[in-house]
Amino acid sequence: SQKIEQNSEALNIQEGKTATLTCNYTNYSPAYLQWYRQDPGRGPVFLLLIRENEKEKRKERLKVTFDTTLKQSLFHITASQPADSATYLCALGNTNAGKSTFGDGTTLTVKP
Amino acid sequence: GAGVSQSPSNKVTEKGKDVELRCDPISGHTALYWYRQSLGQGLEFLIYFQGNSAPDKSGLPSDRFSAERTGGSVSTLTIQRTQQEDSAVYLCASSSTSEGTGELFFGEGSRLTVL
Structure with missing residues (x-):
């Protein structure tokens, strides 16, 4: 069955450092992979999408890589700030607006 | 409205009662999804509607759950x-x-508590 694993439930880093979150998947060949941010008590908010034929995508301080051979995506936040503290979810899908399957998320805490 | 609206935001009910949760999607969006999130967990897919196609109900956990x-x-x-x-x-x-x-x-979600 399909399985999505995100790295350790919690990640703590110092302000200014780069945070790297991992999303691994098995028994799946997604057409795209998305990253969402979720704050406590709120719904997830879309951050970035990367397609299977793309290696890397950037948006401001965010960078996502997608390695379909390793079945892995890395999500980087450079020059991290305390405001980046949240839970980050990866999601995989096969068709536009089709069902997306989510990982359990990684909670990032950036300490000042 | 500008975003997805859900109601109620909080619902406390007694075991055995029926509940209804409402979702008002963004105007013009043809696809609508329901997910469930337990405390500290990821999102569990429940059901997906796309236009006039038959819904994908593969995530509904039991026949007690339905959506329209x-x-x-x-x-x-x-x-x-x-x-x-x-x-x-x-x-x-x-x-x-x-x-x-x-x-x-x-949306911001509907928190359901069953006592």
Whole structure:
């Protein structure tokens, strides 16, 4: 069955450092992979999408890589700030607006 | 409205009662999803509506759960004879197929507590 694993439930880093979150998947060949941010008590908010034929995508301080051979995506936040503290979810899908399957998320805490 | 609207935001009910949760998607979005999130967990897919196609109900955990979408817009998720394990946040999302990104726009969720 399909399985999505995100790295350790919690990640703590110092302000200014780069945070790297991992999303691994098995028994799946997604057409795209998305990253969402979720704050406590709120719904997830879309951050970035990367397609299977793309290696890397950037948006401001965010960078996502997608390695379909390793079945892995890395999500980087450079020059991290305390405001980046949240839970980050990866999601995989096969068709536009089709069902997306989510990982359990990684909670990032950036300490000042 | 500007975003996905869900109601009620909080619902406390007694075991065995039926509950209805409502989702008002972004106007013009043809796709609508229901997910469930238990405390500290990821999102569990429940059901997906796309235009006039038959819904994908593959994620509904039991026959106590059902959902409908009237007129291609508002959706209602109904849980009959609620159990304590149904306690969770129920999230609704909508998406526009024309944008081609598969980006989901989520509501703030309905927190259900079954006593």
